[in-house]
Amino acid sequence: MINKAIANILPHLPKRLVRIFANKYFSGENLSDALRESKKLNEEGCSVTLDILGEYVSKMEEAEQYKIQYLDVIEQFSAANITGNFSLKPSMFGILLNKEACYENYREIVKAAAKHNNFIRIDMEDSSCTDDEINLYLRLKKEFPGRVGLVLQAYMHRTLDDIKKMMEVHTEASPLNFRLCKGIYVEDKSIAYKGYQEVRDHFLEDLEYMLLNGIYVGIATHDAYLVEKSMELIEKHKISKDKFEFQMLYGVNPGMRRSIAGKGYSMKIYVPFGKQWFNYSTRRLKENPNMVWHIVKAIFIRG
Ligand SMILES: Cc1cc2nc3c(=O)[nH]c(=O)nc-3n(C[C@H](O)[C@H](O)[C@H](O)COP(=O)(O)OP(=O)(O)OC[C@H]3O[C@@H](n4cnc5c(N)ncnc54)[C@H](O)[C@@H]3O)c2cc1C
Numbered sequence: 001m002i003n004k005a006i007a008n009i010l011p012h013l014p015k016r017l018v019r020i021f022a023n024k025y026f027s028g029e030n031l032s033d034a035l036r037e038s039k040k041l042n043e044e045g046c047s048v049t050l051d052i053l054g055e056y057v058s059k060m061e062e063a064e065q066y067k068i069q070y071l072d073v074i075e076q077f078s079a080a081n082i083t084g085n086f087s088l089k090p091s092m093f094g095i096l097l098n099k100e101a102c103y104e105n106y107r108e109i110v111k112a113a114a115k116h117n118n119f120i121r122i123d124m125e126d127s128s129c130t131d132d133e134i135n136l137y138l139r140l141k142k143e144f145p146g147r148v149g150l151v152l153q154a155y156m157h158r159t160l161d162d163i164k165k166m167m168e169v170h171t172e173a174s175p176l177n178f179r180l181c182k183g184i185y186v187e188d189k190s191i192a193y194k195g196y197q198e199v200r201d202h203f204l205e206d207l208e209y210m211l212l213n214g215i216y217v218g219i220a221t222h223d224a225y226l227v228e229k230s231m232e233l234i235e236k237h238k239i240s241k242d243k244f245e246f247q248m249l250y251g252v253n254p255g256m257r258r259s260i261a262g263k264g265y266s267m268k269i270y271v272p273f274g275k276q277w278f279n280y281s282t283r284r285l286k287e288n289p290n291m292v293w294h295i296v297k298a299i300f301i302r303g
Pocket of ligand 1: 122223247252270284
């Protein structure tokens with residue numbers, strides 16, 4: 001209850017205060033920060049997926065600016081020889097304003113990534129975007145096989161059906177490529193599972209379906225139970241290591257990421273950066289079971 005109350009007041013706290021305990025969840029405000037942190041992660045044996053913070057633009061001009069930024073990120077990232085790829089939120093490119101223009105923005109970015117033999121992951125946002133984001137993925141996959149992937153959320157009732165429907169375009173030469181996560185947005189119980197164990201059960205059901213059908217999957221979780229059960233499924237079905245990877249967020253449980261990577265599994269870290277850090281970081285703070293302690297520490301101990 002205290003966590004919930006604090007979560008509600010976060011947006012009203014001074015940004016300078018929130019920044020103190022939000023810092024650990026993003027790599028910095030500038031690309032140079034993200035490249036520096038990515039190199040460190042590469043040295044640790046992890047690959048990265050870079051994300052420019054920002055979402056839900058209100059004008060297509062803003063989307064155009066973000067596109068230009070991403071094109072620059074791709075060039076500099078490639079020149080720095082970093083191992084990893086890029087994650088993009090469709091609402092940053094105007095999916096809720098103009099689907100066609102959003103598609104064109106993505107198209108240009110995927111094309112630039114493909115030139116460097118690289119890959120773009122389409123993040124999944126709230127349920128008002130689900131259909132459009134699936135369609136965006138399918139359209140881009142057709143034009144750029146192997147260069148684009150999508151995120152799916154285990155908490156959505158529809159997810160397993162969505163995966164089954166997308167099997168129509170799954171081939172050995174161009175497999176489906178998903179990141180599977182629990183899902184972060186607040187959705188109505190008529191469309192989303194709400195129970196903690198219920199979401200975990202559906203995560204594992206979706207994951208098993210993907211693994212058994214040769215879909216590439218990024219297993220995105222910090223939940224020790226899910227990590228252990230995922231490893232059991234991988235072992236049970238003898239899934240080869242080039243068919244999946246584990247994924248975690250920058251700043252969350254580095255001990256766990258080292259332990260997973262130490263067992264010989266591929267580990268990718270989602271590395272956000274940029275000036276629009278507030279919304280992203282407060283979402284992370286709300287998920288942190290020790291948030292109350294962090295805030296008390298920030299207010300009273302660090303003055
Ligand atoms: C790489 C990656 C990409 C993602 N992309 C998307 C996306 O596109 N769309 C989407 O809806 N969601 C996305 N998510 C978020 C995801 O949906 C979950 O909200 C988030 O990962 C928390 O779920 P969990 O599986 O880690 O389990 P939880 O039950 O939330 O966490 C398990 C344990 O991990 C630790 N932990 C979790 N979060 C924190 C934190 N912030 N600080 C400290 N400890 C923490 C705690 O010990 C907690 O008990 C992504 C997650 C990852 C890892």
